[in-house]
Amino acid sequence: MFKPSHFAAVVLFALFASMVFGITQRETPRRMVHYGLYCFVLFVGSVVVLSWLMFLIAR
Amino acid sequence: MATAQNKKASGETGFLYLPLIAGWLVPGAGHFLLRKWFRGALLSASIFGMFAIGIAMQGKVYAGAHDILELLGLAGDLGNGLLYIVSRVLGLGADQIQVTTADYGTRFIVVAGLLNVIAAVDAHRLRTGRKA
Numbered sequence: 001m002f003k004p005s006h007f008a009a010v011v012l013f014a015l016f017a018s019m020v021f022g023i024t025q026r027e028t029p030r031r032m033v034h035y036g037l038y039c040f041v042l043f044v045g046s047v048v049v050l051s052w053l054m055f056l057i058a059r
Numbered sequence: 060m061a062t063a064q065n066k067k068a069s070g071e072t073g074f075l076y077l078p079l080i081a082g083w084l085v086p087g088a089g090h091f092l093l094r095k096w097f098r099g100a101l102l103s104a105s106i107f108g109m110f111a112i113g114i115a116m117q118g119k120v121y122a123g124a125h126d127i128l129e130l131l132g133l134a135g136d137l138g139n140g141l142l143y144i145v146s147r148v149l150g151l152g153a154d155q156i157q158v159t160t161a162d163y164g165t166r167f168i169v170v171a172g173l174l175n176v177i178a179a180v181d182a183h184r185l186r187t188g189r190k191a
Contacts, residue, residue, distance in 0.1 A: 002112065012167075017109075019101055024180075
């Protein structure tokens with residue numbers, strides 16, 4: 001059974017979803033790469049921010 | 060004549076919905092039919108990878124719908140096309156979620172199906188000329 005850490009699971013999820021979003025939502029290869037990176041940063045960044053927020057609320 | 064040959068070479072003849080259906084049944088197949096090899100390979104790797112990781116995490120593959128949440132999960136799983144059917148036939152995935160990673164695995168499988176639907180619709184848009 002594959003048991004990644006929570007963060008590894010988030011990174012894998014963000015990687016795959018960003019690749020599909022980049023390819024399907026933009027027309028040119030250059031814009032696909034930019035949009036894919038943008039989605040990846042938003043996915044991972046929002047998780048980091050929300051995780052810190054929940055940590056601070058829970059204290 | 061040259062235009063007709065180009066269309067034939069790029070798969071732009073024949074049944075209009077073939078890339079949509081092929082893309083739904085096999086991730087990336089819609090793009091392969093349209094000779095978008097690199098895009099198709101990346102989409103295929105992403106969706107196959109996400110589904111395989113979900114199964115490896117002992118995620119649940121929805122078999123029926125007893126409530127609205129299960130119905131939504133089943134709808135997402137069905138987006139995987141043949142992957143869903145193969146996983147059901149082979150009995151892959153877990154019947155009950157017992158650990159946290161299995162819950163994540165279930166989401167991976169559902170989202171892989173939803174991403175596959177997006178990819179199949181993208182292949183249809185390429186086929187109809189709405190996207191370059």
